[in-house]
Amino acid sequence: MGHKGCPDEYPISLIINGFEIAVFQLTKFDLEDWTCGYLFSEGFITDADDIKAITINDEMGSIHVSLRTDFDADQFFTKKKHYTAGCGRGVTFFSMNDVKNFQKAAAADQTYKLSYLLKKRSEFAQNSRFYLETGGMHGACIVDETGRLTIREDIGRHNAVDKIIGHALRNRLQPSRLMLLTTGRVSYEMLSKAAKFGFPVIGSRTAATKQAVQLARYLNIEVVGYLRGKMAAIYTSAGRVENDLAADSVVERSLEGGELATRH
Template identity: 80%
Template sequence: MNHKSCPDEYPISLVINGYEMAVFQLTKFDLEDWTYGYLFSEGFIQAANDIESIVINEDMGSIHVTLSAAFDEEQVFSKKKHYTAGCGRGVTFFSMTDVKNFDKVTSNQTYQLSYLLKKRSEFAQNSRFYLETGGMHGACIVDEEGNITIREDIGRHNAVDKIIGHALRNGLRPNRLVLLTTGRVSYEMLSKAAKFGFPVIGSRTAATKQAIQLARYLNIEVIGYLRGKMAMIYTAAGRVENDVNPEPLLERCFEGGNQPVELYR
């Protein structure tokens, strides 16, 4: 029998300009990427240079951030918090109504389905901490040269924040990237992808009805059940070409029955 180690999670307090924002359950690696990604996803920063300094104290379980510009703490922290679903629970200040006001994503980049399936396989084979523990989520970006970069965490949304933070810190152009995730694509996951500007997001599992509605409105291509030779394309942005099965099965999604979903297997 193969024995795997247990995945780690720790309570870590995020403090911005002296104000404690919340305590998050995080896996303690790539915390600087997470900090940049989370603050960007939540609208606290618009660019990497909006952060003046970050002090991470793993022993104390704290991340202290100083922003280069002042912000209205009372206005920000008085906003209603929305707690995210799933493991490593997080918090977002964006409602679905807020997300609908994000800029629509524009990109003329297209991908073959076989290419995305291949990259999803590479992602799985190179997810070090999942392979060690069997209990970690991951997020991966595929750049225009086909290179992959992976970040992992106990929480699926934390992993996405980490990969967004990596992209932000390295000045990567979102309209030339694909975001892959191991977790369910829910509305807060879709909002993170939309805020950064990813034109394509793929998952090994499902997307929620709310995420699909937002994706269609914001012009983001969402692909679920991306595994083996199977995939479900929930949207119709025209960024994914089916070169795996020329005759997809059209199935009715849970979204209301009037828009068929293409299922390839």
């Protein structure tokens, strides 16, 4: 069996209206989507139309953003930085109290069978081009009401989610009609990004943290983890995912991470 290639990551500076915000470790794909998604997640913009221009300079390793509105740099730089957990250096400026003001997820336009989530998770894996090439990339995927998948990948799981949110914003997609799938752990900051956009259902191939589950329950978001083969773990019960699998294939997880009961 041949060796896979190494995944790429580059230090890229984000500059907004002439002010450098931070330097991020990013994979150089879909950087316009990442920029839009990150700016939305952090509260710099409310929609894609707030961005006047994005200029990417590969040689300088920078992304220059011109916003249509004024940017109060003094007020911004008094905010505390929080470095995200996991691979790929990430930074967020929203506080843990900011999420209390997030709107609760609107009623989803459709419900999903658990077998459908597993099927789409498998399709997601089979179509993650850069992961298949390197074995070391994270991915985020949206599934629309027709079942069509759109995938974004990056060395960092948060970056991948920002990229897919940016894609959705730039294409004016409605969150109530979408499901988010991710390869990475659903951490508090990851759940916060997804919640701010308004995804009603989030599925992952791995776990969710206790803090993320608490936030998901408060915001009425459905979280399903360990989507692998014919198995899954249900963390919340928002009524958007119907269990149609064998009783011994699905477990409900407590906030402490243990198994509460087999889900029938």
